[in-house]
Amino acid sequence: MKIVFKITLVACLFIFFRCNDSGEINVFSPNKNLKVDFNVTKDGKPYYLILKASQKVIDTSYLGFDFDNSIPFIDNFQILKTSKSEFNETWQMPWGEQLDVVNHYNELKIELQEINQLKRKLNIIFRVYNDGIGFRYEFPEQANFKKAFITNENTEFNLTEDYTTFWAPGDWDIYEHLYNTTKLSKINALKYVNQPVAQTYIPENAVNTPVTLVGKNGLHLSFHEAALVDYADxxxxxxxxxxxxxxNLVGSKNTPYKVKRTLPFHTPWRTIQITNKATELIASNLIVNLNEPSKMDDVSWFKPMKYTGIWWEMHLGKSSWDMTSGTHGATTENAKKFIDFSAKNNISGVLVEGWNKGWGQNEGGFDFVTPYPDY
Structure with a gap:
């Protein structure tokens, strides 16, 4: 999260405008290199496109929701109003590789309303940076819509080529799979179903974010989210x-819906970083800029540190979490080796994972207080 210490420049300009000659509403990045086009179809389906220079990066992609308690947000929308603004500030990180962070974007806000009897409203906000975009949905306060029980968020990202993709399966239980490198057309997350990696639940051929793609001309894309608060991953x-x-929102077997919110509220930002090379992805501040500022004024008690851990070697196959394999990693002997190594190399901590009973498939679940006999 960001902490704003000083603002060196803030410039906002609000413009109410009409669609261009093609019917699409657009907004450019500050350097004019990225462009987002938005419109609704003849039957009122909202969609967007993204172009980098003259290259179409995201083709026509539709937006909307399914609800457990109401008819879906799919079509039947009209555009009530649009507005643009420009924002430019510089704020300071409390620690890290960079002190001053520039937060410069052009924003487009589209206010939609259903044509039918309910006349429910939905706003979509795009923020376009020089190295990517973020967009989110806003559910404003309204008379005919009080609570949203979201079963699906139907946000599309339609690509224009078969990118080389660095991906991990969209597991609802764990976030510790090793990544794969395949073409987008060859992604098969379902092959990880029932694999012996702790608990897993992979209901769809889906990938976790961030997922990074590289095109044949070297274009780099990375899809993720920001400001994930009170909403499903x-x-x-x-x-x-x-x-x-x-x-594909993460849900629960206990409810038919994945998000329950009282209006007004907004979703997290859906982010697409768009750069010419990998180093520019690493240097991007798009996601941290889209996160909300920290609510804590004093963060001096945070002490960033390096640590070693008895868990990465398990991912590499050198040892295991449970004892049944005969190569258990979290043993007292191994922990002492990590402690000695860390002390010798001025590393402040050691994380030990796999020391407690329950990592084996037939052990009846986790026991967070009872260690294995060798620890």
């Missing part, structure tokens, strides 16, 4: 034939 369902992603 987003995985991306893969269409290997049409080369597209679609948001």
């Amino acid at each position: 987003m995985t991306l369902q893969v269409d290997t034939v049409n080369l597209s992603f679609k948001s």
Whole structure:
């Protein structure tokens, strides 16, 4: 999260405007290199496109929701009003590789309303940076819509080529799979179902975010989210034939819906970083800029540190979490080796994982207080 210490420049300009001659509403990045086009179809389906220079990066992609308690947000929308603004500030990080962070974007806000009897409203906000975009949905306060029980968020990301993709399966239980490198058309997350990696639940051919793609001309894309608060995590369902992603929210077996919110509220930002090379992805501040500022004034008690851990070697196959394999990693002997190494190399901590009973498949679940006999 960001902490604003000083603002060196803030410039906002609000413009109410009409669609261009093609009917699409657009907004550019500050350097004019990225462009977002938005419109609704003849039957009122909202969609967007993204272009970098003259290259189409995201083709026509539709937006909307399914609800457990109401008819879906799919079509039947009209555009009530649009507004643009420009924002430019510089704020300071409390620690890290960079002190001053520039937060410069052009924003487009579209206010939609259903044509039908309910006349429910939905706003969509795009923020376009020089190195990518963020967009989110806003559910404003309204008379005919009080609570949203969201079963699906139907955000599409339709791509224009079969990108080389660095991905991990969209597991609803764990976030510790090793990543794969394949073409987008070859992604098969379902092959990890029932793999012996702690608890897993992979209901769809989906990938976790961030997921990074590299095109044949070197274009780099990375899909993720920002300001994830009071909302379900987003995985991306893969269409290997049409080369597209679609948001697939993480849910629970206990409820038919994945998000329950009282209006007004907004969703997290859906982020797409767009750069010419990998180093520019690493240097990007798009996601941290889209996160809300920290609510804590004093963060001096945070002490960043390095640590070693008895868990990464398990991912590499050198040892295991449980004792049944005969190569248990979290033993007293191994922990002492990590402690000695860390002390010798001025590393402040050691994380030990796999020391407690329950990591084996037939041990009846985790026991967070009873260690294995060798620890």
